Amino acid sequence: MIHNHKTIEARPAPSxxxxxxxWLRTNLFSGPINTLFTLLALYLLYLLxxxxxxxALINADWIGTSREDCSRExxxxxxxxxxxxxxxxxxxxxxxxxxxxxxxxxxxILVAWLAIPRLPLKRWVAAVTLIVFPIFVYFLLYGGxxxxxxxxxxxxxxxxxxxxxxxxxxxxxLPIGTLLALGRRSHMPIxxxxxxxxxxxxxxxxxxxxxxxxxxxxxLFMPTGVSVDRLVRALIGITLFxxxxxxEVVRGGLQAIPRGQEEAAAALGMGYWKRMGLIVLPxxxxxxxxxxxxxxxxxxxxxxxxxxxxxxxxxxxxxxxxSDSRWLGFALEGYVFAGLMFWIFCFSMSRYSQYLExxxxxxxxx
Amino acid sequence: xxxxxxxSQASTTATMxxxxxxxxxxxxxHVLRDIDLTVARGERIxxxxxxxxxxxxLIRCINHLEEHQQGEIVVAGMPLTQDxxxxxxxxxxxxxxxxxxxxFPHLTVLENCCLAQMWVQKKPRRxxxxxxxxxxxxxxxxxxxxxxxxxxxxxxxxxVAIARSLCMHPEVMLFDEPTSALDPEMIKEVLDVMVELxxxxxxxxxxTHEMGFAKTVADRVIFMDQGQIIEENAPEPFFHNPxxxxxxxxxxxxxxx
Ligand SMILES: Nc1ncnc2c1ncn2[C@@H]1O[C@H](COP(=O)(O)OP(=O)(O)OP(=O)(O)O)[C@@H](O)[C@H]1O
Ligand SMILES: [Mg+2]
Numbered sequence: 001m002i003h004n005h006k007t008i009e010a011r012p013a014p015s016x017x018x019x020x021x022x023w024l025r026t027n028l029f030s031g032p033i034n035t036l037f038t039l040l041a042l043y044l045l046y047l048l049x050x051x052x053x054x055x056a057l058i059n060a061d062w063i064g065t066s067r068e069d070c071s072r073e074x075x076x077x078x079x080x081x082x083x084x085x086x087x088x089x090x091x092x093x094x095x096x097x098x099x100x101x102x103x104x105x106x107x108x109i110l111v112a113w114l115a116i117p118r119l120p121l122k123r124w125v126a127a128v129t130l131i132v133f134p135i136f137v138y139f140l141l142y143g144g145x146x147x148x149x150x151x152x153x154x155x156x157x158x159x160x161x162x163x164x165x166x167x168x169x170x171x172x173x174l175p176i177g178t179l180l181a182l183g184r185r186s187h188m189p190i191x192x193x194x195x196x197x198x199x200x201x202x203x204x205x206x207x208x209x210x211x212x213x214x215x216x217x218x219x220l221f222m223p224t225g226v227s228v229d230r231l232v233r234a235l236i237g238i239t240l241f242x243x244x245x246x247x248e249v250v251r252g253g254l255q256a257i258p259r260g261q262e263e264a265a266a267a268l269g270m271g272y273w274k275r276m277g278l279i280v281l282p283x284x285x286x287x288x289x290x291x292x293x294x295x296x297x298x299x300x301x302x303x304x305x306x307x308x309x310x311x312x313x314x315x316x317x318x319x320x321x322x323s324d325s326r327w328l329g330f331a332l333e334g335y336v337f338a339g340l341m342f343w344i345f346c347f348s349m350s351r352y353s354q355y356l357e358x359x360x361x362x363x364x365x366x
Numbered sequence: 367x368x369x370x371x372x373x374s375q376a377s378t379t380a381t382m383x384x385x386x387x388x389x390x391x392x393x394x395x396h397v398l399r400d401i402d403l404t405v406a407r408g409e410r411i412x413x414x415x416x417x418x419x420x421x422x423x424l425i426r427c428i429n430h431l432e433e434h435q436q437g438e439i440v441v442a443g444m445p446l447t448q449d450x451x452x453x454x455x456x457x458x459x460x461x462x463x464x465x466x467x468x469x470f471p472h473l474t475v476l477e478n479c480c481l482a483q484m485w486v487q488k489k490p491r492r493x494x495x496x497x498x499x500x501x502x503x504x505x506x507x508x509x510x511x512x513x514x515x516x517x518x519x520x521x522x523x524x525x526v527a528i529a530r531s532l533c534m535h536p537e538v539m540l541f542d543e544p545t546s547a548l549d550p551e552m553i554k555e556v557l558d559v560m561v562e563l564x565x566x567x568x569x570x571x572x573x574t575h576e577m578g579f580a581k582t583v584a585d586r587v588i589f590m591d592q593g594q595i596i597e598e599n600a601p602e603p604f605f606h607n608p609x610x611x612x613x614x615x616x617x618x619x620x621x622x623x
Contacts (some may be wrong), residue, residue, distance in 0.1 A: 007377075039416075068597045092615055227490055260464060260466055260468040261468060261470065262471075263431055263464070263468065263471070264462075264464060264527075265469035265470075265482075266431060266457065266463035267431065267457060267460070267461070267531075268457070268481075268482035268486060268530070268531070268534060269454050269534065270481060270482060270485060270486055271450070271454055271459040274485050274486070278481060278485060282472055282473050283470075286472075336395065348441035
């Protein structure tokens with residue numbers, strides 16, 4: 001039998017019976033030990049937060065153009081202010097920045113469209129995001145067509161590069177990972193063993209090794225004279241690495257679909273690809289979304305490792321700026337800024353995945 | 367060319383399903399033993415037997431949801447082989463209804479009925495929907511066409527599953543305990559649909575323990591035990607004068623209470 005309960009969450013009692021004082025008493029001061037820990041925790045928070053706030057906000061310098069403007073003992077955000085262009089766009093030519101901005105705007109719109117539940121045509125927007133958007137990004141960022149100036153990839157950097165690495169890695173890894181997951185479940189011995197070996201190989205190697213291999217080994221396989229762009233090398237490495245993880249996420253989703261679904265489709269005369277594409281994968285996708293978002297978050301953070309092969313992602317460019325002789329001694333500000341940027345992105349993604357998880361729990365209907 | 371010949375031959379054969387010396391093992395376990403079974407076009411067959419006797423396995427071999435290891439199965443004149451194209455060809459002529467309905471929960475009732483028409487038979491959407499509505503009407507559930515399967519009762523879901531299968535215009539229908547997952551009050555609505563189908567002359571192989579249904583529609587009742595066909599007979603003599611001891615025991619158990 002297929003049951004379809006819509007469970008209603010237990011709700012807290014109406015606020016009249018439980019005020020803030022009562023809440024404090026039951027949760028924080030319910031006994032001597034609880035009270036002790038509460039006070040201890042409050043004291044630790046006080047020790048940490050007060051200086052942090054003083055440093056970051058109250059005693060900080062915000063306005064100015066050079067280090068002379070940072071006279072107070074707090075943080076010198078002037079440094080971040082002066083360098084924000086580089087942190088976001090890398091060394092992208094100043095008069096071509098509109099190209100990056102257009103991409104940021106389109107990307108924000110697409111993501112918002114996918115995230116806001118009420119908007120229609122989700123499927124089409126997802127398809128555009130995954131297929132059309134990357135092509136659009138390539139032509140606009142790299143240029144060389146439609147009268148756009150070519151901007152070599154070594155000038156790409158900062159947040160923009162971080163996003164390019166993470167999004168391309170992700171978008172390319174989805175189809176490859178799906179194929180690998182299907183391959184791993186296949187009954188054909190060669191396909192199956194290839195998938196297993198591929199997945200287990202990439203999952204067993206740290207990304208940093210993959211990046212080294214991509215930058216050192218890939219050129220060896222190329223005909224002499226052909227040099228592969230450094231960014232492309234990193235992208236290939238990241239994609240292969242990410243595909244292996246994606247394959248396991250997809251496999252988890254596939255396993256959650258009852259066998260009867262595929263049997264019913266088979267009994268109707270549908271071939272393998274139709275059974276997968278029309279019946280099994282669309283249902284599995286729902287279950288995979290939280291897992292996909294989670295691997296995306298870790299990939300997003302892992303992209304910082306491209307620093308070691310000479311690409312300047314957000315963290316890399318912050319670090320490069322720290323060695324500028326005019327701004328020596330502001331490392332803390334730089335790292336706090338980079339950390340905050342990563343945190344904002346990862347936190348919003350993690351919230352989104354939690355929201356999806358909750359939504360998926362309440363019923364199987366659309 | 368040979369393909370062509372076998373198909374045109376197929377549509378005129380009087381034998382719908384033929385199994386000759388079929389054997390199947392799960393590892394060491396011998397599930398089907400020397401099954402010989404011939405089903406004529408238009409014949410209604412009920413298969414019964416104790417749990418684990420291989421009834422499901424038997425009918426699932428006919429559309430190759432399970433693979434047999436020995437013997438020959440011919441469906442609508444086409445021998446069942448390993449060839450994927452051949453298997454799909456046969457599945458298009460064989461409809462199947464499952465114990466747990468197996469409707470596609472992410473699609474509406476109407477989409478459930480249209481999907482295979484559009485992707486397997488390459489029908490335009492409008493035509494597929496027209497036919498789907500026609501069959502949904504026949505199983506008396508047309509008004510639920512826009513709902514999702516999860517919003518229907520078990521009996522309603524099973525009727526949708528029957529309609530979905532009929533939309534493909536199968537020549538033979540396989541039923542695997544279509545009512546045994548249903549609450550008692552819903553069994554009748556599904557059986558009624560099946561009786562109508564039988565009266566229209568559909569060839570049917572039905573695994574069921576609904577002996578009332580067997581008496582009204584079956585041309586033959588087959589009793590299976592431990593992977594073997596123990597007895598087959600018309601319903602009248604089968605129920606009133608069972609030959610083997612095991613059949614007698616089984617009948618007394620299911621009719622007794
Ligand atoms: N995939 C499998 N692997 C191993 N053994 C299996 C498998 N599928 C079925 N069997 C066994 O084969 C035997 C026959 O199974 P089958 O489902 O055909 O029985 P059945 O007559 O339909 O029983 P029921 O009335 O319980 O549905 C059972 O003993 C079962 O345990
Ligand atoms: Mg069974």
